[in-house]
Amino acid sequence: MxxxxxxxxxxxxxxxxxxxxxxxxxxxxxxxxxxxxxxxxxxxxxxxxxxxxxxxxxxxxxGEHQSKEVYVIRSEQQLVYKDESTGIERHLLSPSFPSKGVEFILNIIPPKQETGVFPAHKSGVKEYIYVALGKLQIELGNDSETYVLEKGDSIYFEADVTHRFINLSEGECHYYLVIDSNHVNA
Structure with a gap:
């Protein structure tokens, strides 16, 4: 693979x-x-x-290593990662430019599923989330600060904490995620 x-x-x-x-x-x-x-x-x-x-x-x-200044990604060319055990899908909507430090992603979580706990990113990484469909619970840090977002809601957080996403909906939850690592502290 x-x-x-x-x-x-x-x-x-x-x-x-x-x-x-x-x-x-x-x-x-x-x-x-x-x-x-x-x-x-x-x-x-x-x-x-x-x-x-x-x-x-x-x-x-x-395998996304492109570094062109203008890059079009057709829908059939988008990199999709599907978790076989949960059905969660991660669609990369932008080229991944590690040197530019930004990723634009669509995540789709099936009804009543969750991502599990993601590790904390390095200090300086920020995440921006917009919920397009469904109801999303976000748990941040070891103390599990909990936020519930519905369709149309958004959140920003410094992602140097553990984080977990849970679909509280009876249907799919779609949320857009921007990961900004432009200001990572060494």
Whole structure:
């Protein structure tokens, strides 16, 4: 699988062993090994942990490395990651420019499903969310500050805390997410 190969390439490029990446990401060495060999497809939560451990984005690991100043992405070209266990979909709507530090994403959560807890991003990363359909509960930090957003609501937060998203709706929840890592503190 391309995703697993890209993880392995990036890990080796950074000179990391499986053990070192496991320590940095919180994902077991055996799970990382199975993902790299294409034997296991990670959940979105685990993919996020691996990306954080490698200091890259999920989109980067999916193979989106374009750096053109003008780039059109047709609907059939959008990178989509689907979590097989929950049905959650992550649609990359913009090119991923790691050097520019911005991602534009559509997340679709099936009824009554949740993402699990995403790891905290590095200090300086910000997330902007707009709910287009449904009702979304957002839990931030270890103390689980809870916010409930309905269709048309938006939220901004500094994403250097753990975060979890829960669809409270009887139908799908669609929310747009902008991740801004332009001002990451080293």
């Amino acid at each position: 391309e995703f697993g190969n890209n993880i392995k390439k990036e890990r080796k490029k950074q000179g990391l062993t499986l053990e070192e990446l496991a320590s940095r990401s919180g994902v077991s060495r055996s799970m990382l090994s199975m993902i790299e060999r294409g034997e296991k497809n990670p959940s979105i939560q685990v993919a996020s942990q691996i990306a954080e451990g490698l200091d890259v984005t999920i989109s980067y690991l999916l």
